[in-house]
Amino acid sequence: MTTEHSDPATEAFVAHRDLLFTVAYEMLGSAADAEDVLQETWLRWAGVDLGEVRDPRAYLVRVTTRQALSRLRALGRRKESYVGSWLPEPLLTTPDVAEDVELADSVSMAMLLVLETLAPVERAVFVLREVFALEYGEIADAVGKSPAAVRQIAHRARGHVAARRPRGTVSPTDTRDALAAFRRAVETGDLQGLLDILAPDVVLLGDGGGVRQAVLRPVDGADKVARLLLGALGRLTAEVSLRPAQVNGHPALVVRLDGGLDSVVAVRVDDGLITGLYAVRNPEKLSRMERETALRR
Known part of the structure; x- marks a missing residue:
């Protein structure tokens, strides 16, 4: 997926790649699995008729979310046989991540462990709504639920996370x-x-x-x-x-x-x-x- 001699599909994917990786990583807590999700997303994106895609970013986030949800369920089964405690995969991050306080909070080890206590769809809805500020309709398309159901799931997930997250923002x-x-x-x-x-x-x-x-x-x-x-x-x-x-x-x-x-x-x-x-x-x-x-x- 290099930009040399790239076509519009490749350029669009590369432009949103860091965002898509972040969505997948926040849902999975695993960089290796997030990379696999991006590969699956690319394979689906490469076969799309771009003329029928109004919003490439929204489309790619939707595909990434669906692939991450599928992998999250499989990952849950793997964790059941994991030896000892399962912790998220740590990332050496660029300085600008720390400057975005909300983003840094959402990918902290402590928060990722809180997200582990959510059901897969709850985790997807929470991440897409609270971290990436997607509209309920967009989230509904991504998780296969009605907007009304997504609102209820988001409300329940917010309460669950609020009861378990760090007590306040730490400088x-x-x-x-x-x-x-x-x-x-x-x-x-x-x-x-x-x-x-x-x-x-x-x-x-x-x-x-x-x-x-x-x-x-x-x-x-x-x-x-x-x-x-x-x-x-x-x-x-x-x-x-x-x-x-x-x-x-x-x-x-x-x-x-x-x-x-x-x-x-x-x-x-x-x-x-x-x-x-x-x-x-x-x-x-x-x-x-x-x-x-x-x-x-």
């Missing part, structure tokens, strides 16, 4: 400060420093995918999380480095062992304290950390 500065304190405490083995930055009810989730060692169940509570982290690092013989990076539009830490990429640690911060730690170690989910991914609304 990048607050997140960076919390991460810096966390990093200092981990690097120096400072148990009290860790306890000071972790919320009492902090939850640690790890995703090794059965390939890398990771906690198989959520670990709750500041004392348990702090001692687990310091104990695990204390047993390592490799050289460990923790470096800040922009992941899913928010500050995060990239962990390297002897120079090789080991894991990505994203956080949820509420009232200045870390309430959620999301450590992705599954190597199949780390390919997007070597180059920046552009996201668009």
